[in-house]
Amino acid sequence: MQGKHEIEVEVYDYDSITKNDLIGVTNIDILPSLNKDTQIELFLQPQKEKKEESFKNKIETISNNNDQKLGKVIFNMKYISEQEYNDNFEKEQIRKKKLEQERIIAKELEEKRIIAEEQSRLEKERILELEERVRKEALDAQYIKGYVQLRNISVRNLKKMDLIGKNDPFVVFRAGEESKQTTVAKSTQNYDYLNEEYELLYDPSVMQGKHEIEVE
Template sequence: NTLDYDYTNEEYDLIYNPLKMQGKKEVEVEVWDYNKVGKNDIIGVVNIDILPSKNKETQIELFIQPKNDKGEVQSNLNTDQKLGKISFSMIYIPEDDYLKRLRDAELKKRKTEQELIRQKELEEQRRLDEIKRIADEQRRLEEEKRRQQEALNAQYIKGYVQFKNISVSNLKKMDFIGKSDPFVLFKAGESSQQTTVAKNVLDYQYLNEEYEVLYDPSVMQGKHEIEVEVYDQDSVTKNDIIGAVSVDILPSLNQERQFDLFLQPQKDKKDDSSKSETSSTNSDKKLGKVSFSMNYISEQDWIKNFKQEQLRKQKIKDEIIKQKELEEQKIKDEIQRRLDEQKRIEEEKRKQKEALDAQYIKGVVQFKNISVSNLKKMDLIGKNDPFVLFKAGELTKQTTTAKNTLNYDYLNESYELLYDPAVMQGKHEIEVEVYDQDSLTKNDLIGAVNVDV
């Protein structure tokens, strides 16, 4: 399906035998149109004299000429018959030269083949040498990697990883109603610790919460990271994981380090690879952040620290007990001091009372110039009917009763009461009471005073 074509890399030989050519000195070149179904159609033909090309390659470019009914070229002139052009190079080689060329070509071909075989053998040897070099280099790299891994693994000793200053922030909302109920899970293989559960928050600080997990290289199987997972607790369904991070513990060996990391989506369980998160590789996946400080200590140091902590606690406990005993002794001493002081005061009071009582001798107490004023009104109708009552123990004296008044002078009235210390039982006062007399009901006490004799 073309009108122009270059038959690249196509070469052909024809044998020219003058005995069979019957004096004909031209090569006939025909151009055909190939048909798959019917008969091929001839497009045209050219005749070329071979002698000018004897032992010399000649480039030929001729217009294609039509054939007549007898199958002969209608014209030997190179005129454009609108049938197209044909181009090719041609060389006419005598038989002896041709055979020599064939032999030379065969020798050259054989030499080339041998050279190719040798080159192929060299290439194959180089390929095998390169494969061996690559294999040796790979073995060297694997051995180097194995040694590096062994050296690295040797740094990951059995010990405890401690966590504190734990918090979460900007967590993704997991519940349809409300926020989230987050808790943090720290995992080292089968060893794990969980924080308390916060309620209905997206930000939370787990104050005063500290945890530690055991890191055992024989169990971890070469894994050097602690998994930190943040969940939303659901009371009805399964807890939802919000996100997780993996943190290499070695940088925290014997030194507390603070971590603030973006949570990452949970990895496929089929993917056993574990990539440690750092601040440079930890990208924000809009799941929130988890923060904590981490310290990785060896088992020996942990035991040493544990013993020191136990000794410290015991020392504090002993100190507390000692302080408590001292405080109790101080309290006892203070109680005893107060008891002694109270006894001393009571003894002092007793002596003062005895001295005071000694001044209160048996005698008569006289009352005169008696009056009342501004008394409280006790009756609904009218004023008061007041009288005054003087009492010394069981002995009493009463004034006359005034009528319908709030102020009154008991003129020319005087009274005496016997004061007997033996009867008064240490009481040094005379009781003075003012009453409102009622003829029908009980007398009403308006008020009273006690007066030291």
Template structure:
């Protein structure tokens, strides 16, 4: 428009394209424009190694868009033909798009606003922008708060479950009886095995007597009692049972162990 011009971004390798979220504002000065009311719209082909090529252009009367947004769709014209006034084009061609020279079409919306309306629009746009930013900030804060509340709720539910389990077994005694071993592995070269059984609950443990030179044994009349206190034992609900081979001369050997859910 007169000496003032603006351009869109460059679309890559395409014959059809929508320039989404691209808006342009040109200031119309009647004195500078010498009362002309047309704007010229040009479509160019960008060339990164040489000069750009003009695809075509159109001349559009802006007066019909005064205070009213209108949709414009025009066939592109060769440069010399596009310089004709719109009224001359209408006389030559009945189509509202103008004559088709197989150069393609250009489509855009336009509104012609007074300076007062334009200033008001800038003010309203700034207010709306601030409002949208505040709403987005509030939305993010609410999402973070909601996520934190959900995490806290899950942690609280897990805590209550553990607390309930601890209350169920807060304090009591585990009693092991009818203790026996069968078909144990021979631990000494001479075939002598002296087994005993260890029962462990948390940090507490007790053991049976030592059976002499045997691979199978019943620990008759032997009972093992272990006190359970969830706050002291840090117990998971399982007892560790170990079978050892007693050695009078050296270190005792672990034959094997099992974990029992009690």
């Protein structure tokens, strides 16, 4: 640093086509921030060039910090020894390693939790399926092979289907492949199929678990 105790700060306007434009510069002594986090607020200063004895160009920054209408730069600064920096770096590495280990452990625990929840869900589903199967088997056992007797058949308030005239309704009962049909009534929306009785064979072995008869 050749006796310099300041850090230099430069603020630029980024230009993607030509070179960046310098807005302003400033500098700050680092000693006041020794072992202390310090907020810095500085006015930007213009730069001017001067020639030294070697005739090389050198940038000279205005030493005072007056408002030159170029804006401000604000930042926090802390000046620490190399030993403290190394100690902090080592502590930070240890902290990051610990956090990474905790993250890995947390991830493993989360994966185990998800697996356990999935296993629990599957077990509950298995139990419910078993209970449903037992319930269905018990219900199916009540449906024995026999005959369904149908009588006192009638229809009421049927929707009109023909443009002209009334319906000619009849009723069909189905149980699997078995079916029975009433006579056809003429020109009516309401009808009693008097003295019509039918029997449907109900055979659980061919009904594939269905317990209903269909009415059309």
